[in-house]
Amino acid sequence: MEDNFQSAYQEEQERLNTALAEIDRQLETLRNTPVYTGNDYTEQILEDSREQRRGNLAKLRQEPYFGRLDFAESGDGVRRELYIGKIGVDREQVSDRPLVIDWRAPVASLFYSFTGGTEATSYESPEGLIEGLVYLKRNVVIRKRILERVADTYDREGDGPAVSDEFLVYRLGENKDNRLRDIVSTIQEEQDRIIRAAKNTALIIQGVAGSGKTTVALHRLAFLLYQYKEQVSAERMIIFAPNRMFLDYISDVLPELGVGNIQQSTFADWAAGILGLELPQQSVMETLNRWFEAPGGMPEITDETSERFKGGTKLIGIIEDAVRRLESGSVPGGDFTPWEGAVLPRRTILRWHNEEYAPYPPAKRKERVMARIHRWIEMELKKSPSAAALKDRKKKGAQREKAYGAKWPKYDPLAIYKQIFRAVKTPADWPAEAPEALPAAVLKETRSQLKKGVVLEEDLPPLLYIHYLLNGDEGVQKFDHIVIDEAQDFSPFQIAVLDLYVRGHSFTILGDLSQGIHAYKGVHDWKEMQSLFAPEHTSYHALTRSYRSTMEIIDFANGILSAGVHSELLAVPVFRSGSPVRLIPYGEQRESDLRAALANLSGRDYRTVAVLTRTLADAAHLYENLSEHFDDIHLIDGGMTEYQGGLSVLPLYLSKGLEFDAVIVADADLDSYGETAWDAKLLYVGCTRALHELWLMHNGRLPDYLRQASETAETASGWPDVSGEPDSK
């Protein structure tokens, strides 16, 4: 075994030497090629491509590839060694194999989809299905040109028929810093299928916590850019994430994959940008406060809860009705008379509006009709009998044209939205009462909020829809693809609106219903989203394996899911064992116990440790105390734009999407968490943030689901033994 390993290592070292020498040579040649600065277009294109290759080779000379796959096609049966890296490189001499194959290339898919066995396997290539035998799947870790590790995960001539998880487990055992990383060397088969799925479908992915949803979405973008080079561009792709700090947390993955310029935004920022509204961050924080900081837990949610109603599709009908109503009475009454003696009959204007410009949306129609009127005035002016008359008519005409334009309805989304909620005077031909379909509570709340001039996050989808109905998509650059992360917190209305801004329903929608802690606005069942698309335009996938946490943590989190969330979407752990989950009752002093817990965990080899509290107010209070004792400690609130890693104190609901080497859940007891499924979801989110260590601190009165979880999973009670010996339940 040792000999095999030695020879594999030696073989890879030799191959690495050859590959590095060739990459260095190619880079040298390119660097010696004078940079073209002239105006010849073809030369400029060639220079761009040389510049890109210079950049790629400079990266590759540090870490040229990460995997090797030996594959023999059924046709000629010749075993070929294929080296797979983040970027493909051709050889200097033309050959049947590139020096490095891009991980996104069709043949590289075998590296991920092959799950073992001795049977022939196949992959889809542009020439059709290619069959053959896999002989070897090998992971090769190269850092800064040094070969650090060689691990075979499958060897046809070796002992086992299956692909081993050993290398994956080694990778998962590493500590994390303040950024999410790429996983190209260990993408798993179920993830690969999503990454490589065809572009023009709304993919809906339910994935348990830690199943790699965010990571997979980012890799999928890199894949789509490679596979559909001619059809998509990075600038026309967008990823929506829950907050700006999360965007910062994921911001390294795409550049690591050699992909730049993909737009990244929160829905609120993007929508406010299109609407030209200044949506204060304040309003996002207010929503969080209302739901998460309320004393006594989350307020009750019904279909008439404002966020939920405004996120549902019932409002669509009300909006369409209002816009139609406005439009039908839009052409002002009476003929248009720019000066005495010149008359443009209303029936002519109506013909332009209702017939000639009928295909345009209302705001564009108005624009066109007004432009036509302007041209008509200019023609009429030519008939002026004298220069003095011309001057007089010009002045009058301009004034009356302006006045006539002002008589049209104001095609402003916010103005119309206010009219729907009767927060301003409505047009004369509208009923005095607001539409019956608007629930009384939503009407009252929204009316008073709009009267104060406040626009909330929940108002953005309806406002955008009105904007779209008024202006259509003329002049709008549609997206080639949209990724929505944490999609369980998106409403169906948000998705319906986004569908208007993307070509070919090209979506990757990822989320986890068990983490649906924003139930007041999000979906409760993926069918709510699926039903927005024709069946042939959507497909559903489930990711059930969880990669983030140790088996002990996953078992414990599964216990919360079964007993508290009553969900069957349990996670399947990768076989990575660690310390038991620890439940620690507070002694005399809560804060000094939390301090001691943090001191213990941060004293180890971990890079990120978090204390999760029930509310932001708790987090702020605790932070004040802890910051006197710890240097590199940060308080995370909803307005943060950057995630710094190290030690963090944050309310549990803001930890969604993030991960930490070790997590301390403060106050995991009935004083802070009730027995409801929502409380259980909150704790599920918190517990699944931990990679290696999870400690729950409490006052002895645990919610029932936590008690049950602690009985079914491997847990330890109390402080760790100073001797480091494993301790009992």
Ligand SMILES: Nc1ncnc2c1ncn2[C@@H]1O[C@H](COP(=O)(O)OP(=O)(O)OP(=O)(O)O)[C@@H](O)[C@H]1O
């Ligand atoms: N195939 C893989 N190889 C190595 N690491 C992986 C793999 N898949 C996921 N991971 C790791 O698992 C962790 C969780 O990934 P990610 O945050 O993308 O999951 P998620 O499903 O979005 O999680 P959550 O919903 O809980 O926020 C990350 O550290 C990621 O690097």
